[in-house]
Amino acid sequence: MIQMYDLAAADPAVRFSPYCWRTRMALAHKGLDVETVAWRFTERDAIAFSGQGRVPVIRDGDTVVFDSWAIARYLEARYPDRPSLFGGSKGEAHARFINSWADGVLNPGLIRMVLGDVFAVIAEKDREYFRTSREARFGAPVDQVQAGREQTVVGFRQSLTPVRTTLEAQRFLGGDEPSYADYIVFGGFMWVRAVSNFELLDASDPIAAWRERMLDLHSALGRNAPRAQQASGA
Amino acid sequence: MIQMYDLAAADPAVRFSPYCWRTRMALAHKGLDVETVAWRFTERDAIAFSGQGRVPVIRDGDTVVFDSWAIARYLEARYPDRPSLFGGSKGEAHARFINSWADGVLNPGLIRMVLGDVFAVIAEKDREYFRTSREARFGAPVDQVQAGREQTVVGFRQSLTPVRTTLEAQRFLGGDEPSYADYIVFGGFMWVRAVSNFELLDASDPIAAWRERMLDLHSALGRNAPRAQQASGA
Numbered sequence: 210m211i212q213m214y215d216l217a218a219a220d221p222a223v224r225f226s227p228y229c230w231r232t233r234m235a236l237a238h239k240g241l242d243v244e245t246v247a248w249r250f251t252e253r254d255a256i257a258f259s260g261q262g263r264v265p266v267i268r269d270g271d272t273v274v275f276d277s278w279a280i281a282r283y284l285e286a287r288y289p290d291r292p293s294l295f296g297g298s299k300g301e302a303h304a305r306f307i308n309s310w311a312d313g314v315l316n317p318g319l320i321r322m323v324l325g326d327v328f329a330v331i332a333e334k335d336r337e338y339f340r341t342s343r344e345a346r347f348g349a350p351v352d353q354v355q356a357g358r359e360q361t362v363v364g365f366r367q368s369l370t371p372v373r374t375t376l377e378a379q380r381f382l383g384g385d386e387p388s389y390a391d392y393i394v395f396g397g398f399m400w401v402r403a404v405s406n407f408e409l410l411d412a413s414d415p416i417a418a419w420r421e422r423m424l425d426l427h428s429a430l431g432r433n434a435p436r437a438q439q440a441s442g443a
Numbered sequence: 444m445i446q447m448y449d450l451a452a453a454d455p456a457v458r459f460s461p462y463c464w465r466t467r468m469a470l471a472h473k474g475l476d477v478e479t480v481a482w483r484f485t486e487r488d489a490i491a492f493s494g495q496g497r498v499p500v501i502r503d504g505d506t507v508v509f510d511s512w513a514i515a516r517y518l519e520a521r522y523p524d525r526p527s528l529f530g531g532s533k534g535e536a537h538a539r540f541i542n543s544w545a546d547g548v549l550n551p552g553l554i555r556m557v558l559g560d561v562f563a564v565i566a567e568k569d570r571e572y573f574r575t576s577r578e579a580r581f582g583a584p585v586d587q588v589q590a591g592r593e594q595t596v597v598g599f600r601q602s603l604t605p606v607r608t609t610l611e612a613q614r615f616l617g618g619d620e621p622s623y624a625d626y627i628v629f630g631g632f633m634w635v636r637a638v639s640n641f642e643l644l645d646a647s648d649p650i651a652a653w654r655e656r657m658l659d660l661h662s663a664l665g666r667n668a669p670r671a672q673q674a675s676g677a
Contacts, residue, residue, distance in 0.1 A: 296533025301618065374546070375539050383536050
């Protein structure tokens with residue numbers, strides 16, 4: 210069985226990395242069983258075998274792969290008879306643009322709205338690392354970056370225009386069926402869902418309807434994923 | 444031979460529509476001969492046969508198709524044995540995201556930097572229509588929208604991050620070879636090239652190197668395209 214190191218909150222059942230969620234969904238798309246290992250930011254020793262310090266990392270037999278994009282390519286090449294993630298070389302090349310957009314626009318936009326919510330749920334031992342690194346990146350106290358999000362969400366929604374326009378024309382970013390492109394973008398929404406009850410989307414947004422379809426995929430893997438107490442309102 | 448209605452400047456040899464350039468490049472990719480017909484904004488009667496008032500419009504035998512995306516899909520379906528534009532259904536679905544990004548981010552960013560240059564080269568009979576419609580859209584005199592572009596270009600370059608990151612990893616947006624995704628983005632650069640000598644890109648930008656490769660494709664179709672005098676500095 211494939212083993213996957215997966216970023217976890219203080220509650221080890223809560224998994225919130227947008228990049229790990231790309232990989233979880235890709236594994237499910239391929240119909241591959243996976244054993245996830247809860248991992249915290251500061252547990253670099255635990256994944257030192259991968260030669261670097263970030264997740265997702267997968268171990269498939271003797272093969273170790275890190276980086277969500279590299280993992281998706283590995284799975285597509287290693288399991289070509291399972292449902293395709295990319296639909297060929299042009300599909301993969303075009304998906305890389307969507308990956309670049311998500312890394313450069315979507316995820317930076319998202320984190321500004323939930324950074325404090327993330328900070329509130331991570332493991333105690335991760336807090337100092339997280340605070341120091343994020344305060345350096347954002348130039349503000351970690352619990353204040355998301356202040357005013359009821360206003361900044363307006364611009365964030367505007368930045369989603371390429372997703373919205375695409376989903377007005379087709380059911381999934383992959384067309385009639387989901388592809389890795391959908392998992393790239395969905396990962397960002399799972400990140401927020403895991404840690405926050407802040408609503409990113411207007412209920413009438415076509416992206417909100419797509420998100421519901423995505424939550425139901427692969428035996429409702431996303432919908433059934435545990436959320437932090439503050440996220441679920443429990 | 445396929446006939447294509449193509450937006451022209453006062454000089455009928457200067458063709459500057461980013462959407463028409465998508466179609467020109469797609470036709471060349473398919474190796475299809477084309478006869479272009481110079482068309483001006485106000486010549487709606489000339490394309491009334493298409494049932495709408497904008498270019499590109501193509502006529503292929505008895506078939507009339509308008510809208511650059513619809514034309515690309517038509518060409519792919521009608522000429523399946525020619526080089527593929529999309530590489531299958533997922534490649535097409537993912538390309539639609541890139542199309543949406545270009546329509547919603549790239550092209551709106553570009554026009555703010557060259558609106559006055561466009562206005563300066565269009566046909567006399569188009570000027571009143573263009574001025575009125577663009578001043579309504581931009582809320583400013585048509586020759587002042589591009590003011591300060593030496594500063595606004597910095598933010599524009601930042602908006603190209605998804606293209607840049609992708610081209611750092613692969614030769615074309617389509618992968619090793621160009622696909623319709625490349626033509627979508629390249630159309631915007633041909634728009635600017637036709638009408639302006641304003642330099643959009645830093646010389647060291649990977650997108651600049653890609654643009655050179657694109658200009659050379661299909662017997663240097665882009666590089667050999669006539670530019671307005673003010674653009675070429677002639």
